[in-house]
Amino acid sequence: MKAFVVNKYSKTDKLKFTEVKDPRVKENEVLVQIHAAGVNLLDSMIKTGAFKLFLPYKTPIVNGHDMAGTIVKIGSSVQNFKVGDEVYSRVGDYRIGTFAEYIAVKENDLALKPQNVNMEQAASIPLVGLTSWQSLVEIAKLKKGQKIFIQAGSGGVGSFAIQLAKHLGAFVATTTSTKNIEWVKSLGADLVIDYKNEDFAAILKDYDVVLHSNRDAKVLENSLKILKQNGILISLTGPPTPEFAKKLGLPWYVKLIVALISRSARILAEKRKVNFTFLFMEANGKQLAEITKLIEAGIIRPIIDKTFPFEQTNEALTYVETGRAKGKVVINVK
Structure with missing residues (x-):
């Protein structure tokens, strides 16, 4: 073939x-x-x-x-x-x-x-759907009335996660470029921040969940700061955590490397009394079948x-x- x-x-x-x-x-x-x-x-x-x-x-x-x-x-x-x-x-x-x-x-x-x-x-x-499902449903357990910040709202994960978060009843803030603001709003976003002209850290406060997908260390730091106490940041881009390394059964030296590269993020989260976790999405047919129901019902497109x-x-x-x-x-x- x-x-x-x-x-x-x-x-x-x-x-x-x-x-x-x-x-x-x-x-x-x-x-x-x-x-x-x-x-x-x-x-x-x-x-x-x-x-x-x-x-x-x-x-x-x-x-x-x-x-x-x-x-x-x-x-x-x-x-x-x-x-x-x-x-x-x-x-x-x-x-x-x-x-x-x-x-x-x-x-x-x-x-x-x-x-x-x-x-x-x-x-x-599948990949963006399962990433969104495992982040918002399985890890965050996002509830009606909670506030979530989904970065990069016009991207593959962002455009799916916005629709899922709205279905779950959350208030959704996101970032995008100027030209995509109205389009992202059409997906259900309640607050859209133009990342080229606005600083999300100066606008957002006391959020329950952050779905993090940016590789810039300063963005990660500011994302942790907008969370309320006991809020959670779910990172799709890292740094990976010791819990992730343990779950994958990685060798001891890899676990050590992971612990070192995620140390600053984990310390900052602990100081602010918030939670930091890394998601490496897993294949899951049962969860995908649940997503199928949402697609067929017209809830997510x-x-x-x-x-x-x-x-x-x-x-x-x-x-x-x-x-x-x-x-x-x-x-x-x-």
Whole structure:
């Protein structure tokens, strides 16, 4: 089958478009013919080796985490899916490879595609949907009337998280550029801050939750300061915490490195009597099925900026790396 492969970790090399062996299907897996694949910044970070300390993939590997497609084969122990089902998934770590024509996916990482969206729209959902769900529902336990600050409201995660937070009954503040202010408001944001002309730290106060996605250390510091006592900051960009390293069962020396690089953030959070945690989203078919219900009910709509043909996967990845995408970027595989 055709696929886009990471031959070696590199900040400059592009993915190689080549022929690879068809996936083998284990007893607890299904084989999916991929129709569309979502493109994420995570895919770029895997390519460059940014996560190799935590996810030491052995290259060459097929890249890609999000997909939607049709089941063409099932393993002997699969119970909840059948050949012909239209499904979608953010596939599990060490099982990635959605920039390809086919992929073997664990049954537990899979959900039926929402019936009211097409394959491209479905492929845009899993990673950002699960990131939002695990942040707001599982960790923050966001409640009606609480205040949440979601950074980068026009991005893939931000545009999804705003809609989920409003569904949960929260007051939502976010940041975006001048040109996207009205568009972000249309997603449900109550307060939109123009990050080019305004300082969120001077405007926001006593927030219950911050969904943090900025890599600037000063932004992290200011985000902790706007929380009320016992509030929580959930970081998608780090620094990773010792709890994260323990959960992944990482070696002692990695745990030590993680403890050192997150020390200042953890100390600041402790001084301010707030909570700091790092989320590295996990594949979860049951949670994705809950998201399917929200999509089918029209509560959340997938947002796609651009769709690229399969052969232009490298161009799609380059576009995502610019940080200018309004919503998600998708490649049309079939």
